[in-house]
Amino acid sequence: MIYLLTSNILQISPEGIIDRYPNSYNHFVLPFVIGISFILVYLFIGLVRILYHLTGEDRIKLLKSLFKPKTAWKNIKDIFCDCLLHTKIWKRKPLLGYMHSAIAFGWFLLIVVGHIEVWLFAPRHLSGLTEGSLYYPIFYRFFIWINPAHETLRGSVFFFIMDFLLLYVLSGIGLAMFKRVRSIALGMRHTTKPSLADRVALYSLWLIFPLRLLAEGFTADLSGGGFLTRPLNWVFRAFFGNELNFLPTWWAYSICLGLFFLAMPFSRYMHILTEPLLILMRNAGLKVRKPRKGFAEAEIYACSSCGLCLDACPMNVQKKNLKYSSVYFIRFLRRHNKRKTREIADKCLMCGKCYALCPVGVNSPAIRRALRETQNNNIKCDYSYLEDASSKSSATLAGKAGGKILYFAGCMSHLTPVIIKSVETILKASGQDYEFMDRNEGICCGRPLMLAGRTEAAQKTIQANSRIIRESGCTTLLVSCPICLKIFKEEYSLNGIEVIHYTQLVDRLIKEGKLKVSKSSSAIVYHDPCELGRGCGIYEEPRNVLSSVAELKKASKERDESICCGYSMGTLTLDEKDKAKIAESSVTSLMAENPDEIVTACPMCYRAIRSKAEVPVKDFAEIVCENIEK
Amino acid sequence: MKNNILVIGGGPAGLEASAVLSRMGYNVILAEKEKRLGGHLAKWDRLFPDQTPAKEVLDGLLDGIKDVKCFTETDVNSINLLDRSFNAMLSNGITILADAVLLASGFDMFKAEKKEEYGYGIYDGVMTNADMEQVFREGKTFSPAPKAIGFVHCVGSRDEKAGNPACSKVCCATAVKQAIETKELYPEANVYCFYMDLRMFGRHYEDLYLRAQKAGIRFIRGRVSEVAETSEGRLLVKAEDTLSSRPVKVTLDRLVLMAGMRPSEAGHKVGRQLNLSVEEDGFFSSRDGFLSLQKSKLPGLFYAGACTGPKTLPDTFHEARSAAMEIDRYIKENFRK
Numbered sequence: 019m020i021y022l023l024t025s026n027i028l029q030i031s032p033e034g035i036i037d038r039y040p041n042s043y044n045h046f047v048l049p050f051v052i053g054i055s056f057i058l059v060y061l062f063i064g065l066v067r068i069l070y071h072l073t074g075e076d077r078i079k080l081l082k083s084l085f086k087p088k089t090a091w092k093n094i095k096d097i098f099c100d101c102l103l104h105t106k107i108w109k110r111k112p113l114l115g116y117m118h119s120a121i122a123f124g125w126f127l128l129i130v131v132g133h134i135e136v137w138l139f140a141p142r143h144l145s146g147l148t149e150g151s152l153y154y155p156i157f158y159r160f161f162i163w164i165n166p167a168h169e170t171l172r173g174s175v176f177f178f179i180m181d182f183l184l185l186y187v188l189s190g191i192g193l194a195m196f197k198r199v200r201s202i203a204l205g206m207r208h209t210t211k212p213s214l215a216d217r218v219a220l221y222s223l224w225l226i227f228p229l230r231l232l233a234e235g236f237t238a239d240l241s242g243g244g245f246l247t248r249p250l251n252w253v254f255r256a257f258f259g260n261e262l263n264f265l266p267t268w269w270a271y272s273i274c275l276g277l278f279f280l281a282m283p284f285s286r287y288m289h290i291l292t293e294p295l296l297i298l299m300r301n302a303g304l305k306v307r308k309p310r311k312g313f314a315e316a317e318i319y320a321c322s323s324c325g326l327c328l329d330a331c332p333m334n335v336q337k338k339n340l341k342y343s344s345v346y347f348i349r350f351l352r353r354h355n356k357r358k359t360r361e362i363a364d365k366c367l368m369c370g371k372c373y374a375l376c377p378v379g380v381n382s383p384a385i386r387r388a389l390r391e392t393q394n395n396n397i398k399c400d401y402s403y404l405e406d407a408s409s410k411s412s413a414t415l416a417g418k419a420g421g422k423i424l425y426f427a428g429c430m431s432h433l434t435p436v437i438i439k440s441v442e443t444i445l446k447a448s449g450q451d452y453e454f455m456d457r458n459e460g461i462c463c464g465r466p467l468m469l470a471g472r473t474e475a476a477q478k479t480i481q482a483n484s485r486i487i488r489e490s491g492c493t494t495l496l497v498s499c500p501i502c503l504k505i506f507k508e509e510y511s512l513n514g515i516e517v518i519h520y521t522q523l524v525d526r527l528i529k530e531g532k533l534k535v536s537k538s539s540s541a542i543v544y545h546d547p548c549e550l551g552r553g554c555g556i557y558e559e560p561r562n563v564l565s566s567v568a569e570l571k572k573a574s575k576e577r578d579e580s581i582c583c584g585y586s587m588g589t590l591t592l593d594e595k596d597k598a599k600i601a602e603s604s605v606t607s608l609m610a611e612n613p614d615e616i617v618t619a620c621p622m623c624y625r626a627i628r629s630k631a632e633v634p635v636k637d638f639a640e641i642v643c644e645n646i647e648k
Numbered sequence: 649m650k651n652n653i654l655v656i657g658g659g660p661a662g663l664e665a666s667a668v669l670s671r672m673g674y675n676v677i678l679a680e681k682e683k684r685l686g687g688h689l690a691k692w693d694r695l696f697p698d699q700t701p702a703k704e705v706l707d708g709l710l711d712g713i714k715d716v717k718c719f720t721e722t723d724v725n726s727i728n729l730l731d732r733s734f735n736a737m738l739s740n741g742i743t744i745l746a747d748a749v750l751l752a753s754g755f756d757m758f759k760a761e762k763k764e765e766y767g768y769g770i771y772d773g774v775m776t777n778a779d780m781e782q783v784f785r786e787g788k789t790f791s792p793a794p795k796a797i798g799f800v801h802c803v804g805s806r807d808e809k810a811g812n813p814a815c816s817k818v819c820c821a822t823a824v825k826q827a828i829e830t831k832e833l834y835p836e837a838n839v840y841c842f843y844m845d846l847r848m849f850g851r852h853y854e855d856l857y858l859r860a861q862k863a864g865i866r867f868i869r870g871r872v873s874e875v876a877e878t879s880e881g882r883l884l885v886k887a888e889d890t891l892s893s894r895p896v897k898v899t900l901d902r903l904v905l906m907a908g909m910r911p912s913e914a915g916h917k918v919g920r921q922l923n924l925s926v927e928e929d930g931f932f933s934s935r936d937g938f939l940s941l942q943k944s945k946l947p948g949l950f951y952a953g954a955c956t957g958p959k960t961l962p963d964t965f966h967e968a969r970s971a972a973m974e975i976d977r978y979i980k981e982n983f984r985k
Contacts, residue, residue: 432765432874432876433764433765433873433874434764434765435764435765435767435770435771435874435875435876435877436764436767436770438876439770439877457876458876458884594808594809598811624764625764628762628764629762629810629811
């Protein structure tokens with residue numbers, strides 16, 4: 019009947035492709051058109067808002083980066099790998115990676131190949147909005163009739179590809195459904211609780227592709243189809259006998275698409291559209307300045323709420339503390355819930371594991387710090403004494419360390435005297451000329467203030483210390499505390515003075531033959547301190563050295579997955595009992611292979627682990643000292 | 649027939665309770681893990697508040713246990729509650745069927761090396777209260793004579809970070825006593841006490857404090873923050889004087905850490921086998937805090953002394969005697985009808 023009604027306006031294209039509808043329009047496309055228009059407008063406004071809240075300097079930086087060939091290439095590569103292929107998830111959890119890439123990359127290809135198909139066979143419909151270019155490629159199979167006698171090889175290839183891609187996406191959707199029921203099968207112990215918008219978007223996303231299969235199955239005898247849709251069509255015809263029921267299916271398909279796009283901005287699925295922007299901004303070198311605006315907003319909306327950070331967060335040893343994980347932090351930020359975000363921001367250990375393991379790379383520790391800054395930067399204290407202390411130290415040290423190593427122990431090493439003693443022994447044994455910057459008194463490196471969001475106060479200690487270091491004339495600044503190391507590397511400008519952690523120095527001394535060590539029979543395990551590993555990327559040097567002084571065993575979680583010792587400077591409000599629980603879980607991970615001793619390279623970790631471990635705990639320098647060849 | 653009573657722990661509480669029970673006519677078996685009876689008392693030189701020699705008190709205790717079967721260097725390998733009695737296997741191979749058990753496992757000293765910032769085990773000049781008593785007991789002297797000595801109160805007590813928020817009760821008085829004794833030995837030396845607040849709650853304790861002040865001991869209200877070694881091998885101690893709100897720095901020759909009381913590990917081993925409950929501080933929990941202080945949740949198992957929390961010696965003796973009375977009542981009610 020439809021053919022009769024429309025036969026007078028059938029248009030014949032070169033390959034026997036005929037538009038079945040006048041103006042290629044049917045009311046069922048409306049839900050989709052409304053949805054897609056809404057999301058496009060929303061995206062545009064969101065983009066403008068984010069760009070508006072960037073500082074002028076950042077905006078120029080972003081713009082310039084787009085035209086630098088190196089960054090541009092990195093942008094393309096990152097967008098392809100992170101947004102479509104999800105290589106980061108693949109590396110850690112292959113099945114989960116397959117699920118994500120099947121949905122993202124599969125859907126992306128469906129859209130691209132679909133458009134190519136239209137461009138090849140019905141190019142007129144891509145030429146403008148009046149020709150339906152907004153929806154036509156999506157519902158292409160509905161609008162055409164292909165004369166079976168005119169089917170070409172080229173057309174059949176497309177039928178095959180499109181069906182194959184649909185199958186690919188459907189396999190991902192199937193896994194996603196399975197994951198909702200049993201997340202552990204895909205390698206996730208904890209998953210997030212979806213909000214209402216998440217549910218709407220999620221269920222419509224689940225339905226989109228099965229409905230597409232149904233809809234294209236119903237029309238396969240008219241539009242043609244591949245190995246999935248055509249057999250489906252035979253089955254349907256055998257059961258239903260006519261084609262009258264296919265319009266409701268196309269309606270359902272369009273409604274699901276529309277619903278998905280309408281729910282998207284209020285759901286986790288906004289990450290699909292925000293992540294590319296985040297990649298561009300990150301590659302341009304932008305930093306979080308405000309906790310909810312500008313770059314941070316891109317980070318917040320790029321969070322896919324996948325919950326991988328729940329398994330990463332050291333707080334997860336206690337179920338009650340799971341609420342402090344990044345995923346909930348970001349969710350409350352999105353909802354502008356000030357009370358909860360503040361509580362979570364202050365509670366966090368700032369160990370950075372969520373950031374290291376985040377498939378999107380949302381830097382939530384930076385956002386937390388920015389949020390702390392809005393509250394704590396205004397606390398006024400009198401730091402005038404710093405200038406005196408700085409001048410005094412400068413006067414005694416000036417020029418003395420010319421060409422030598424300057425050792426800065428820092429507050430925490432002073433509270434753990436075994437570290438200082440061992441570092442000095444190593445320096446003497448290897449014939450290094452050095453000066454001790456803070457033997458009797460010193461100024462804090464500023465990192466704890468920085469972590470607490472007290473940026474201005476931190477800058478004051480940074481200035482005071484910088485002066486002493488620069489005037490000492492040293493060429494190398496040696497630190498024994500990773501907390502100091504991080505801020506010396508990131509915030510100090512020291513005119514080319516090398517900042518080095520003692521694990522790096524010892525590694526170098528051994529390689530240069532200046533320090534000789536012997537190997538003991540003791541089996542040890544190394545705990546990666548957060549600030550040293552994830553913070554400064556130092557994983558290899560301590561392991562090189564330790565494997566030459568003892569037998570190095572593995573922890574169940576190590577390197578960038580290492581579990582924080584719980585006593586991080588980063589937390590402002592976590593209480594002792596919760597810290598102790600985290601310390602216990604860190605020790606449990608370290609004891610996986612029953613080592614005789616635990617070794618770490620951070621005074622905080624040393625103290626924390628010692629309070630919980632049943633085997634001896636040693637500092638890196640201490641165990642090196644024990645094995646120096648005399 | 650005499651009822652068997654097993655006393656676990658041969659410190660002041662175990663010894664005093666054994667003596668009373670044995671006078672009551674019970675067959676008392678005492679198991680002590682160490683070579684010598686007396687627990688921490690045997691390692692002490694003089695006792696506060698009046699500097700009574702610890703040996704005098706210990707000898708008095710030992711006099712009372714002539715009829716007690718004492719097994720030293722003996723652990724309780726396993727213990728379980730049968731129908732009404734306890735079956736204990738000792739490490740010396742002896743099995744005991746006891747109608748009642750008194751747990752007097754006492755306390756362990758807090759391991760001072762856990763407070764890394766004080767450098768115990770790293771700097772030669774840093775020692776604990778127990779080390780100091782040993783020096784006194786053996787009559788040793790420091791040479792050359794120290795010019796300055798410091799005492800740090802509350803090491804591992806009232807310290808949440810060290811895992812023990814509770815007060816250990818005896819360290820303030822011990823520190824003041826040891827400070828006086830040190831000053832007597834080295835009248836020229838400057839003696840400092842770094843305290844949070846002085847808890848001189850017992851009879852004559854305040855007199856001891858006044859004596860210390862008259863002897864010229866300097867009391868600095870504030871915790872020691874860190875200890876470093878000077879190039880001459882002396883100790884540079886940094887603290888805050890919270891009365892004058894100023895940081896203080898003193899160079900000392902010796903630093904004595906007043907290590908607090910922690911639950912005994914050997915006691916926990918017994919407790920785990922009997923499923924005895926411990927409170928948050930790690931010490932055993934009595935059936936209630938007022939009327940059944942010596943009773944555990946198990947019928948026939950009683951507590952005395954520091955196994956239920958830090959106590960002074962007089963308190964420990966009171967507990968030992970009342971535990972003996974509770975045991976006597978329990979046996980009469982349950983085994984002699």
